[in-house]
Amino acid sequence: MDTAIAVNPGFPRLNQPAPAFEAETTHGTLRLEDFQGSWVILFSHPADFTPVCTTEFVAFAELAPELKKRGVELCGLSIDSTYSHIAWVRNIEQIFGVKIPFPIIADLNKDVATLYGMVMPGESKTETSRCVFVIDPKGILRAMIYYPLTTGRNTQEILRLIDALQATDKHGIATPANWKPGDKVIVPPPRTTEDAEERMRAGYETADWYFSKKTL
Template sequence: MEQITMMPRIGDNAPDFEAITTIGKLTFSEYNKGNWVVLFSHPADFTPVCTTEMSGFAKEMKFFGDHNTKLIGLSIDSIHSHIAWVNAVYEKTGVLFEFPIIADIDMRVAKLYGMLQPGESETAAVRAVFIIDPKGKIRLIMYYPMNVGRNMEEIKRTLVALQTSDENKCAMPLDWKPGDKVIVGAPKTLEALAERKKSNLEMVDWYLAKKSLA
């Protein structure tokens, strides 16, 4: 009987692994240490939607670097296929995928992270995105089907939202973006409620109050 592996969840420690990548062999926990990481999978090399997505990540390398974030991709292809694809895209478009891409030919990492979903495919990873914090904890998970490309602006927005929330101990409202007001945690005592009513917070109701970080 096949052993069922529990898919990682938000709040779990990111499963560690060693893998061959386009920048050499790496251990994920070492790559993650002290940095945020966006780990993302794509179905296959030399495919059109995947090429647009990987190019999108490559073009945003400076943004992610400025936000203390490393990128790492994955597909169930060989290292030779990855190298050939990276080279082909660079020759045709001038865009170089400088971040590591995991060669997961045995599907070990894809299975570890729940990137293989049989309803879509048993041999190709769906378009998964994991945002992992510097302590190695999974903070956000997105799954996209194989025929729909991801939204890069949403990936960037949620990364900044997580980092801002951690730094300021607050929550983010619908459609939050940098510069918008944030949500302050609801009071848990009557005394805290009285203090809130005297504050200069933007009060929608006693439990919903906003403030500017500027």
């Protein structure tokens, strides 16, 4: 007997339009469409005034200038209130000397969290997990990363992911494991026998017909 897997129709999927939303934030009312034309990193955190989340917000704030160079906007989210967000942002600036430059969604009713599948009942029914959603300038969801409540994110890996996605879009290539800008990239594999033969003569760094690298 075939076993069907139930899928939440509202759960986000890669390479599909990111779920649209309108929400109150620390920068006023925002809609996903307000970011059209820019890359967006939408990320959730479990709760304001918690230590791991504080380290993450400091790290994201420090990363923001590099993301801005790449045309990327940041937007945070938790199910805390706008007042809580404002107080926490002020506290981070006072205690750690770091100003949070990006908006934070106040998702008290879990509207956005539900659209994006940010609440994991097996981990917590009252807090959003550490989710990261990368949305491209056309509003397409390009990447998703989920972390448990206990593990802070590696923001340098998120920057690397942005660099990889943008290189793929610009050059039509793929990136190997642990790739970083300046490393060789993967040439898409050939789709026909003739292309495979041509590949071997193309001058790439070729281990075999399906595995070729080049320098951008």
